[in-house]
Amino acid sequence: MAKSWATLGVDLHLDPTGTQTGTGTGASTGAGVRRGLTDALRDAVRTGRLAPGTRLPSSRSLAADLGIARNTVADAYADLVAEGWLTARQGSGTHVGMGVPPTPLRQWGSAVVPPTDTTRPRRLRSRPAYDLVPGTPDLAAFPRTEWLKAARRALTSAPYQALGYGDPRGRIELRTALAAYLSRARGVRADPEHILISAGISNGLRLIGTALRARGSRAIAVESYGLTAHWQILAEAGLRTRPLPFDQLGTNPAQLTDELAVLLTPAHQFPMGVPLRHDRRSAVVDWARRTGGLVLEDDYDGEFRYDRQPIGALQGLDPNHVVYLGTASKSLAPGLRLAWMVLPPSLMEEVAKAKGDIDTCGVLDQLTLAEFITSGAYDRHVRAARLRYRRRRDTLVDALAQHAPDVHATGIAAGFHAVLSLPPGTEQSVVQAAAWQGLALHALSFYRHEHAVAAPMDALVVGYGTPPDHAWAGAVEALCRVLP
């Protein structure tokens, strides 16, 4: 039962029975209501409906809003302060904590980290049993031993000058390794001179956004579905985001007009999971050529296609009008903070300037990744990961067919996430039911641009990259329990 929390303008989905175990006990007791309220508040913070720093209403007014006892609210607040989700400052009331994982953490699969690193939650019941928020690969499968071997070889053989202040484009060893790899694996036309290393794709978008703004651009076309974090970064750089229509054939670029640039995920639309259709691929490149526009191709998971060979990057069609963005965050680990852009030669100078006069990415990991790629370890790791994620997707699809015949995985067999279409009107209740089951996942609406041009659709976005292998069967089982 959704209760509107007038004071904050968010809906709290309170389970009126206060139970999540199905035992049916404690139906209307204070303890049950208190647990229901703490869970609902925690979820509101975790999903971003309550932003960090937000001041909460007094326990008195919230109690009145919800029609429950004031002490119950005060106790719930106290629990959440003890767990680190909320902070209580003397004289200034209760606030959502700043140490709570901020937006992209929530977007990118880290909803499960404790609210702050140092505040050990008193009880860990707030930690979901399974993390199905998309964006983070299986970190338990990070090839530590191979990586350390590569680090040893790289650091042993590097000239000592490599440890000094560096070229803002990044280390030449890595740019050279990437040029060869991207050409072979993704059909990218790249030479090392026009590759720039960034601290993740989001950092890369910040640099390009800054460069575009310096060119006088004030807006950029985006897709109707995508990452709020990316739109925010572009907005911070001074670019308004204008979504393109999304229809049954995917993103439709026909309405591109005088924007200087468009941000797309051509190989595997995030999160909708469809590739950009071949005629629309051509149309985008034609538009860029005709108008001098720029296509930002976010190829976040381009190496991971399970039904066929990956389609080559759009950049291969026109390196002068397409910026290719790739990352080690999905193929290896986000913590490396290594991503790459292949830039049209005309844009390199401005993007490098936006990065600064010197490199801001550590050279040791750059040298190690270069060695990791050239030694073949990267290919081996990607092949093994592809097999692992493909199996997980297969398990998921089989389980759906068997246990949730009304729910369908849409999109191509690729990447680390699936979109599960739901019967109309069920999205929020399924997400809430999932939270009760200890499943962290996002509704499709979480990824919908506020000005999206797309028919509404109820769906879940289920990431299957994050749980370790041993947890996957349990995660699928828990998921099937909450599906209609």
Add this chain to the structure above:
Amino acid sequence: MAKSWATLGVDLHLDPTGTQTGTGTGASTGAGVRRGLTDALRDAVRTGRLAPGTRLPSSRSLAADLGIARNTVADAYADLVAEGWLTARQGSGTHVGMGVPPTPLRQWGSAVVPPTDTTRPRRLRSRPAYDLVPGTPDLAAFPRTEWLKAARRALTSAPYQALGYGDPRGRIELRTALAAYLSRARGVRADPEHILISAGISNGLRLIGTALRARGSRAIAVESYGLTAHWQILAEAGLRTRPLPFDQLGTNPAQLTDELAVLLTPAHQFPMGVPLRHDRRSAVVDWARRTGGLVLEDDYDGEFRYDRQPIGALQGLDPNHVVYLGTASKSLAPGLRLAWMVLPPSLMEEVAKAKGDIDTCGVLDQLTLAEFITSGAYDRHVRAARLRYRRRRDTLVDALAQHAPDVHATGIAAGFHAVLSLPPGTEQSVVQAAAWQGLALHALSFYRHEHAVAAPMDALVVGYGTPPDHAWAGAVEALCRVLP
């Protein structure tokens, strides 16, 4: 003999004999003039007098300016294009290459790297024999083996969640290790919650500058001498830099008024080499308390004092009004791109927001540095480095006393650089003579703010950190040859 190059507004210091070997041959030959011109142009690019991207005058007009044959200019241009310093684009003339190490590289001791990583200069005569530009420690002494051991321990023991998207403040392991270290080694009052990891001090200044600008600040006080790169970063963040007077007692903070912040190097003024006097230390902190101002304490080489125990950080006097900035760039290597800020609690949220919603620094090096510090390896490395640099400074001071009695090393025995005062009017000619000798170094005027409030002084800033140990005696010998 300085010839003014009217077309570009820079002075080219052409040796009219065209010789640098002292053989006296080839006095006015085309080959000698050509070599003199290429060296002078190369030096102008290297020192930043000719900025990357600058369009050079046609060979015809430069030849006319300098009163030499057009072919000589054309040949010199061709040499420098082949070496990668210049680029010749068809139809658009000759430009200073973009791959040439930009400002901070020149400022911070990397003037010796070849102009681009991939363009192998045909002849390496442009590479100085000795690099005495301050800012880079002895990279040959980077503790590779110890670092790899720490990396293995850190990566082996890290929880796999550490490899995901992270807290914008940086890894808690590193912040915890730094809090203890900085308290012990520098008298900093820090807790891990208020430490933020940045990609170098320059990156940290960018974040603070952005936060201050967001608070409405439009100007920041700086010292009359310092790093142009830092002033540029603050300017890019929207803050005008206003220099404080520098007198015989060092930087004078008496004129601080309504600025929101001041950037200082209290332990060891860069580059002048004096500490901030005790009464002025108090005055700065008093000003900050009185006005709610903020002191940015750049403690780039605080661990390296040779005459006594280092003076504790200013931050210890008032953690609520001082931002402490430290770095691994001097104690270990710039390539790590790891620095730290200890922030007043009231500023953390804004600075973290300027960094972004997620960490942009790689976690592996953060975990490794944490392990390196807590295992004691960092202390051992700093102790060994202190001894090494102290010996170099002693060698330098002894050599000056013996061979250049008119030149004095001013400033305290600390850090990695010395200021050598010169007889009035000799600064530029000594720098040029040094270039002929294959010595890369900077005049003091290179570090002077354009609105400096300080009596002019002829001096060299000599970095003794960069050359490997075996090269130091040779570097001192070469330096003494060019001193008056």
